[in-house]
Amino acid sequence: MAKSSQDTSKTQSFARSTSLRTNDKNLSFAALFEASQKKVSSLRRNQEVTGKVVSVSPQEVSIDIGAKSEGIVSGRELSAVSDLVSKLTVGDTVDATVLYPENDAGQVVLSLRKLSGEKRWAELEEKKENSEDIEVVALEVNRGGVICDYLGIHGFLPSSQLIKAPSKLTDLIGKSLTARVIEVDRNSNRLILSQKSPNKRDLDAVLKLLAKVNIGDKVSGIVSAVLPFGIFVEIDLKKVENVSTGRNTQASNVSEVEGQKGEEEKAKLEGLVHISELSWEKTEDPGKFFKVGDEVEVLVIAKDETTGRLNLSIKQLQEDPFGKVSEKYTKDLEVSGIVSRVTPFGVFVNLPDGMEGLVHISKIPPNENFEVGQKVDCSVEAVDTKSRRISLVPVVLEKPILYR
Secondary structure (H helix, E strand, O other): OHHHHHHHHHHHHHHHHHHHHHHOOOOOHHHHHHHHHHHOOOOOOOOEEEEEEEEEOOOEEEEEOOOOOOEEEEHHHHHHOHHHHOOOOOOOEEEEEEEEOOOOOOOEEEEOHHHHHHHHHHHHHHHHHHOOEEEEEEEEEEOOEEEEEEOOEEEEEEHHHOOOOOOOHHHHOOOEEEEEEEEEEOOOOEEEEEOOOOOHHHHHHHHHHHOOOOOOEEEEEEEEEEEOOEEEEEEEEEEEEEOOOOOEOOHHHHHHHHOOHHHHHHHEEEEEEEHHHOOOOOOOOHHHOOOOOOEEEEEEEEEEOOOOEEEEEOHHHOOOOHHHHHHHOOOOOEEEEEEEEEEOOEEEEEOHHHOEEEEEHHHOOOOOOOOOOOEEEEEEEEEEOOOOEEEEEEOOOOOOOOOO
């Protein structure tokens, strides 16, 4: 079967090259040479490419990406995007990511996961605009609510937004739930769901409390939910301090608004600390550092008085260690680190002291490939404290072939 696939790929490549020679008789030799060079351009892992769908079958999708042979999507990669593949037809233009530049059959192995993810985020944005329901599956629960899955994208359904909450939220795990998208942000990987229709009275109450919070206020709060994209914090409006003045600005105002001691619970407001605002260092899993019930201090960094959204930060109440630590990373200093991420634009390297550097794609030798977990030796090219970036260049151990 593999041999047949390989022969088909070679036949199709030969047919295209023959077509180029016979149909473009008026092209000069230089033009033909340039066209052929484009056809055999080198590829590297994680490179993003664009191509046209050549064939679609239950076993694989073939895509012409302008390489010496077709790219294929098969196996687990095909299963992961089955909903997207079912809508593909021959001739469609798609974006893909190179997993392997060449397999045993000489084909380029591709992934459509990124394209699939982008389409799903677009779907969610459209469903939010149209107030359409979606079907999600409950994966796990915490005190704040239920973490759900929508075709590979994780969202959060607060327990307060469940129409009929069971006595134990864990009873929902594995069950399909109907919900509505109330907040979606693909850039921050955030999806918030609800089973309830928006209640004007509830929103008005939240907006009334939100008006009493100012950007720059430091607030005490309790972690109410821990999610893959950050944590929710229930803040106490009786414990607010403005960072610039150092004064408690809200205690008296809240007392006037509420007027009764028995209504203390109404002086509560919930905000999100996005994963990027948890720490100055990169955080992969908020659950390793926070749990429901933890007491934290947060800084108000943004609020939306039309939707009731409140954005908070923990890291901005702490001194950024980058400036001090980066002082020892001087230009041309040789350092060793471990590859943490390989991206289309370069390789990220974990350095000592918790720092991270970037080897830009333009600094990587053509025949050099990096893998996550690999130890690398580099030299510091530049340090940018404003963007918190250390630029690295790999140390060349072997002289190039044409070196003199």
